[in-house]
Amino acid sequence: QQQVKQSPQSLIVQKGGISIINCAYENTAFDYFPWYQQFPGKGPALLIAIRPDVSEKKEGRFTISFNKSAKQFSLHIMDSQPGDSATYFCAASYSGAGSYQLTFGKGTKLSVIP
């Protein structure tokens, strides 16, 4: 069964600190790894995505680190702000089926306290 395991379930970080969320996958055919951010009452919104030929990708305060041999990837949020408080989902998919069928982690509820 294709799975993506995400940890931790919840995370409390001080304003200005670094938030780190980790994910591990099993299916080596996965070739697309996005992170989504979801606020209450809203649908998930794409934050940043990476493909396995790259070990790190940075966009503003958000960085994905990817370890292909360990089948792990993580999201780092630098200088965390209260506005970053949301639920974060990692996901994985492969393009071989003709379209992305995102397999999601169970989510991490991030709370950034002032």
Add this chain to the structure above:
Amino acid sequence: KAGVTQTPRYLIKTRGQQVTLSCSPISGHRSVSWYQQTPGQGLQFLFEYFSETQRNKGNFPGRFSGRQFSNSRSEMNVSTLELGDSALYLCASSTTGIDTQYFGPGTRLTVL
């Protein structure tokens, strides 16, 4: 561009009934995917349509079905509703299916 829109936003049904949810993708997007989100199971892929054809299907019973129209709008139908079908149903659209998926706000279905 307008985002993905889903109607209705909230729905209450009773067991045994059927329900139809609607999704209008971003203009120019031809791929529409549906996901179910529950506290216990998280986000799970239901199916994906491209140019009116179902290309992929997740591991859900046949009570869950969908279709896509020539204007790329999509509907999903759940027949013989069960209590466990209570969930947030999310629609996502993309240009080709192998690119960024943009999610709508979802339809919150409650089955009593």
